[in-house]
Amino acid sequence: MRVVRMRAVRLILGSVAVVSLVGGCADDEQAVTTVLRVANWGGAQVESEFMRLERTIWEEFETTHPGVRVQVEQIPGRGQYAPKLLMMHVAGSVPDVIQLDASSAAVFIDNGVLLDLAPFVERDQKQKEFDLGNYFVKVLDVARRGDAIYTIPLDFTPMVMYYNKKLFDEAGVAYPQPGWSWDDFLETAGKLTVFPEGTRSPTRYGMFFENVMPFWVLWLWTNGGDVLSPDGKRASGYFDGPKSVEALEFLVDLMTKQRVVPHPRESSAAGVDLFRSGRAAMDLKGHWKMIDYGADGMDFGVVGLPTNGVERVTVVYASGLSVARRAKHPELAWGYIKHMTSFGVQVRRVASGLAISGNKAAAAHFAGTPVEDAFLEEVQYARPPWGATVERYPFIEELGREMMEDILYSDGELSVEEALRQTAKLIDAALAEP
Amino acid sequence: MAALRANNWRGYLFVAPATLYLALFAFFPMVFAGYMSLHRWHLLKEDHPFVGLANFTTILADPFFRNAIYNTLIYVAFSVPLGVVTSLAVAALVAQRLRGVGVFRTLYYIPAIGSKVAISMVWIWILLPEVGLINASLKWLGGEGTTNFLAEPGWAMAALVAMSLGIGLGPRMIIFLAGIQSVPQTYYEAAALDGCTAWKRFRHVTLPLLAPTTLFVVITTTIASFQLFTEVYMMTRGGPRRTTDVVLYHIYKEAWQKFEVGMASAMSYVLFAMILIVALLQFRIMRRGLGEGATA
Numbered sequence: 215m216r217v218v219r220m221r222a223v224r225l226i227l228g229s230v231a232v233v234s235l236v237g238g239c240a241d242d243e244q245a246v247t248t249v250l251r252v253a254n255w256g257g258a259q260v261e262s263e264f265m266r267l268e269r270t271i272w273e274e275f276e277t278t279h280p281g282v283r284v285q286v287e288q289i290p291g292r293g294q295y296a297p298k299l300l301m302m303h304v305a306g307s308v309p310d311v312i313q314l315d316a317s318s319a320a321v322f323i324d325n326g327v328l329l330d331l332a333p334f335v336e337r338d339q340k341q342k343e344f345d346l347g348n349y350f351v352k353v354l355d356v357a358r359r360g361d362a363i364y365t366i367p368l369d370f371t372p373m374v375m376y377y378n379k380k381l382f383d384e385a386g387v388a389y390p391q392p393g394w395s396w397d398d399f400l401e402t403a404g405k406l407t408v409f410p411e412g413t414r415s416p417t418r419y420g421m422f423f424e425n426v427m428p429f430w431v432l433w434l435w436t437n438g439g440d441v442l443s444p445d446g447k448r449a450s451g452y453f454d455g456p457k458s459v460e461a462l463e464f465l466v467d468l469m470t471k472q473r474v475v476p477h478p479r480e481s482s483a484a485g486v487d488l489f490r491s492g493r494a495a496m497d498l499k500g501h502w503k504m505i506d507y508g509a510d511g512m513d514f515g516v517v518g519l520p521t522n523g524v525e526r527v528t529v530v531y532a533s534g535l536s537v538a539r540r541a542k543h544p545e546l547a548w549g550y551i552k553h554m555t556s557f558g559v560q561v562r563r564v565a566s567g568l569a570i571s572g573n574k575a576a577a578a579h580f581a582g583t584p585v586e587d588a589f590l591e592e593v594q595y596a597r598p599p600w601g602a603t604v605e606r607y608p609f610i611e612e613l614g615r616e617m618m619e620d621i622l623y624s625d626g627e628l629s630v631e632e633a634l635r636q637t638a639k640l641i642d643a644a645l646a647e648p
Numbered sequence: 649m650a651a652l653r654a655n656n657w658r659g660y661l662f663v664a665p666a667t668l669y670l671a672l673f674a675f676f677p678m679v680f681a682g683y684m685s686l687h688r689w690h691l692l693k694e695d696h697p698f699v700g701l702a703n704f705t706t707i708l709a710d711p712f713f714r715n716a717i718y719n720t721l722i723y724v725a726f727s728v729p730l731g732v733v734t735s736l737a738v739a740a741l742v743a744q745r746l747r748g749v750g751v752f753r754t755l756y757y758i759p760a761i762g763s764k765v766a767i768s769m770v771w772i773w774i775l776l777p778e779v780g781l782i783n784a785s786l787k788w789l790g791g792e793g794t795t796n797f798l799a800e801p802g803w804a805m806a807a808l809v810a811m812s813l814g815i816g817l818g819p820r821m822i823i824f825l826a827g828i829q830s831v832p833q834t835y836y837e838a839a840a841l842d843g844c845t846a847w848k849r850f851r852h853v854t855l856p857l858l859a860p861t862t863l864f865v866v867i868t869t870t871i872a873s874f875q876l877f878t879e880v881y882m883m884t885r886g887g888p889r890r891t892t893d894v895v896l897y898h899i900y901k902e903a904w905q906k907f908e909v910g911m912a913s914a915m916s917y918v919l920f921a922m923i924l925i926v927a928l929l930q931f932r933i934m935r936r937g938l939g940e941g942a943t944a
């Protein structure tokens with residue numbers, strides 16, 4: 215009996231202590247009356263310094279909005295972000311603010327998951343509190359449908375060609391210049407490849423390659439080919455059209471015939487990023503890679519993509535902030551978006567090298583270095599990704615990845631033309647399903 | 649009798665939590681999935697027209713779904729017998745009264761307590777060409793050591809089967825061990841007096857008496873094998889060339905990349921039917937074996 219009573223006393227004492235602790239907090243700060251839920255895809259892979267900065271930025275918002283707490287819900291993981299958020303939308307528990315990747319934006323925009331921000335924009339522009347003109351039109355347009363606006367740009371990147379200056383200097387090869395052609399590229403890559411006699415594969419490659427369709431789709435575009443028809447409704451005649459076939463044959467030959475680009479068999483054997491480790495001289499990537507290369511102290515340059523008889527072209531991979539249609543606090547969410555996309559916040563947020571700010575003034579703040587200027591120069595040539603307008607596009611990208619794997623591991627048995635023809639049919643079928 | 653019946657409500661009370669849990673999180677979703685499988689059901693679209701069995705006819709005619717069924721059956725056909733035999737062998741070994749045998753029992757069980765995601769990551773490293781444990785060992789032994797197991801059709805499935813032996817070993821071994829230890833010592837003594845060798849004792853005493861345990865292990869292993877997903881998702885994503893695209897992974901893609909949850913539900917029902925049929929078959933065959941074991 216005595217033991218039981220003792221336990222009860224301890225329990226009561228314990229809870230009193232807890233209550234007073236909580237009370238203490240509430241006294242120090244403002245009592246939290248509203249929780250603003252924000253979803254993004256950050257995770258453990260984001261460097262801690264950037265996380266600290268993000269927290270500071272959220273705290274600033276909390277300070278200017280007494281009683282509000284920003285609750286960030288991070289959903290990391292390959293391909294899980296969109297499904298999870300869509301499920302939350304269906305279940306009615308979707309966060310107020312959704313960070314949106316342009317590459318998978320269509321499924322959100324075209325299914326009524328997001329709120330049209332145009333009324334907020336119009337109202338605040340009248341009151342001179344907000345100006346849509348502050349943002350890159352190219353990026354803004356990615357998530358527009360007529361007059362409706364679904365995201366305000368956070369940051370973005372065109373895809374470019376990185377090159378390792380040290381390897382170019384060693385090989386005595388001139389740095390690539392904007393407006394270069396595929397022929398120039400092939401010649402450059404050939405000169406940079408080191409393939410000693412008696413070895414089975416090169417010890418250094420002209421360019422790195424990863425089987426990620428958002429990366430290699432640019433080879434189609436720079437040859438005047440494409441995945442889908444302009445209306446985004448079918449792939450036959452486009453993905454298996456002569457320009458696309460020629461483009462992928464060129465790319466595959468780089469690996470299998472010219473041997474200036476590593477076959478995935480060779481690169482996975484190394485188990486590392488061959489460009490980053492100095493075993494490949496070029497790589498087709500976006501701005502985010504600068505974080506790693508900067509940390510490594512690599513001396514690199516950046517140039518637009520080589521083209522084959524067409525206008526210069528690249529893609530704009532962007533992220534923006536949206537308000538969920540089922541948000542509990544839409545007005546507050548809009549305020550948060552204005553805060554996050556403002557010059558003051560953006561200037562600090564993109565300083566890490568993550569991307570180009572969607573806010574023009576903040577982007578201009580970093581201009582003036584050759585690398586940054588090369589990135590900014592590409593913006594005018596950038597097209598939105600298909601995923602911004604075609605709901606099934608992430609699935610199509612998976613089909614593309616599988617197709618590339620089929621081609622590369624069939625060792626010539628499956629021709630590029632045949633693979634593209636088969637996959638175009640699969641894409642058509644996927645797009646035709648209601 | 650009256651007293652017994654009066655006490656019944658207590659019994660129902662005791663089973664209530666488990667029943668409720670099952671009803672809410674197992675039976676209701678199952679029934680609802682059945683309902684969805686008869687409709688054209690996109691996760692985000694408002695209307696869900698009734699389509700009868702159209703989803704089923706579509707998927708059964710789909711070469712990729714049939715490929716997924718084929719891959720799943722291949723995986724089951726290899727991972728179940730190999731998994732059961734290896735775990736039985738290991739259980740028989742760690743059942744020996746040897747000093748330090750507890751250490752081995754623990755060691756063999758360890759893979760079972762790890763997260764499958766973490767184990768998959770470890771196996772990715774083990775299977776890497778050149779630098780992976782297997783290839784590096786092959787190289788050391790004079791081989792080439794360049795096989796990219798997860799990227800070569802054929803090898804990828806073999807790798808998944810090999811991996812399943814390690815992951816599933818612990819739980820199966822524990823069950824077999826319990827079964828072996830529950831065999832009365834007197835039988836062994838009698839067999840020894842009759843001049844039976846160790847192998848014969850195992851073959852004619854342990855194995856028949858272990859039949860119910862074996863049935864249980866075979867069926868649970870089969871069900872688990874049909875539900876292969878994590879390793880595929882982490883390591884191969886159905887590749888290379890769709891040779892490891894198993895049914896559950898296929899369902900995942902249908903539901904979460906295409907958002908066709910009606911179609912995905914139909915696929916789930918096909919998987920359910922496959923598991924049910926195979927489990928029933930095993931039950932029948934092994935029960936016949938059980939009867940023999942008891943009379944032998």
